[in-house]
Amino acid sequence: MSKEKPKVIAVSSGKGGVGKTNFVVNMATYLRSLNKKVMIIDADLGLANIDVLFGIAPKFNLKHVLLGQKKIQDIIITGPNDILILPASSGVRELTNLNKFQKIQLLTEIDSLDLSIEVILIDTGAGISDNVLFFCGSAQETIIIVTSEPTSLADAYALVKILARDFGKDKFRVLVNMARSEKEAFSTYRKLAIVADKFLNISIDYLGFLPNEQHVKDAIIAQKSFISLYPNSPFSKRLALLGDKIVNMPEDKSAGGVQFFLKKALRVN
Numbered sequence: 001m002s003k004e005k006p007k008v009i010a011v012s013s014g015k016g017g018v019g020k021t022n023f024v025v026n027m028a029t030y031l032r033s034l035n036k037k038v039m040i041i042d043a044d045l046g047l048a049n050i051d052v053l054f055g056i057a058p059k060f061n062l063k064h065v066l067l068g069q070k071k072i073q074d075i076i077i078t079g080p081n082d083i084l085i086l087p088a089s090s091g092v093r094e095l096t097n098l099n100k101f102q103k104i105q106l107l108t109e110i111d112s113l114d115l116s117i118e119v120i121l122i123d124t125g126a127g128i129s130d131n132v133l134f135f136c137g138s139a140q141e142t143i144i145i146v147t148s149e150p151t152s153l154a155d156a157y158a159l160v161k162i163l164a165r166d167f168g169k170d171k172f173r174v175l176v177n178m179a180r181s182e183k184e185a186f187s188t189y190r191k192l193a194i195v196a197d198k199f200l201n202i203s204i205d206y207l208g209f210l211p212n213e214q215h216v217k218d219a220i221i222a223q224k225s226f227i228s229l230y231p232n233s234p235f236s237k238r239l240a241l242l243g244d245k246i247v248n249m250p251e252d253k254s255a256g257g258v259q260f261f262l263k264k265a266l267r268v269n
C-alpha cells in the first residue's frame with residue numbers, strides 16, 4: 001500500500017549558535033498546534049541537544065541504530081505535545097562522520113518508517129561537516145538560518161556553495177533569526193541572495209525572520225518550548241507565519257530521500 005511521504009526539511013546554518021535548535025523545537029510545537037504529525041531528527045550527532053531543550057532523557061539514540069543494536073522505530077520517542085523525536089547522542093566521536101553505509105542505512109530506515117508523519121524537521125549541526133552536507137543534501141527542503149552578523153552570512157554562503165556544487169541543490173530558504181527589525185532582516189537576506197545569484201547562479205528564497213527575543217533563554221532554562229510559554233509574543237506570532245508558509249510549501253518530489261541522495265551525492269544511477 002502506498003503511503004504519503006513526509007515533507008523533509010533540514011534546518012542548517014553556516015555558523016553555530018544562530019538558533020537552529022530553538023527554531024526546530026518551536027516550529028515542531030507550532031505545527032502540532034495545527035494537528036500536523038511532526039518528527040524531529042536530532043542530527044547534530046556530535047552535540048545533540050533537542051532532548052535537553054525538551055527536558056527529556058532518551059534511553060536509546062541513533063548510536064544504537066548505527067551500531068545495529070536497535071531499529072529506528074524502537075528509538076523514536078514521543079515528546080511534549082506528541083512530537084516524535086529521533087534522538088542523537090552527544091559526544092560520540094564515531095557519529096561525527098558517518099560512513100557511506102551508515103548514511104544509506106539511515107536514509108533507508110527513515111524512508112521506510114510507517115508512522116504517517118507529515119513533516120520531518122532535521123536539526124543539523126552547523127558548518128560544512130560531512131554530516132551536515134549529508135542531511136541537507138538528502139532533504140527535500142533546506143532552511144538556512146542566518147543572523148545579521150557578517151560571519152554568519154559568510155559561513156552560510158560557504159554552505160550554500162558546497163550544497164549547490166557538490167549535491168546539486170538549487171533551492172534554499174533563508175530565515176533571519178534574532179533580527180532587530182523587519183527591514184534589517186530583509187537586507188540581511190538580500191546580501192546572501194545577491195552573491196548566490198551572482199556567483200553560484202542560484203536563487204535563494206526568503207522564508208522570513210524571527211525577532212530577537214530576550215525571553216527565549218528563559219524557555220530554554222525551563223526546558224519548554226518558547227511558544228508554549230509565551231504564545232502571544234512577537235516571536236510566537238512570527239513563528240506562526242513561518243509555520244503557515246512551511247505547511248503551504250509545494251511538495252518537491254524530485255528532491256530528497258534515498259534515491260535522490262544516491263544519485264546526487266554518491267553519483268549512483
Ligand SMILES: Nc1ncnc2c1ncn2[C@@H]1O[C@H](COP(=O)(O)OP(=O)(O)O)[C@@H](O)[C@H]1O
Pocket residue numbers: 013015016017018019020021022023177178179210211212213214216217220235
Ligand atoms: N530569536 C531569538 N532571540 C534571542 N535569542 C535567541 C533566539 N533564537 C535563539 N536564541 C538564543 O541563541 C542561542 C543559540 O540557540 P540554539 O538554538 O542553541 O542555536 P544552534 O542550534 O543554531 O546552535 C541560545 O542561547 C538561544 O537562547
Ligand SMILES: [Mg+2]
Pocket residue numbers: 020021022044049123
Ligand atoms: Mg543546536
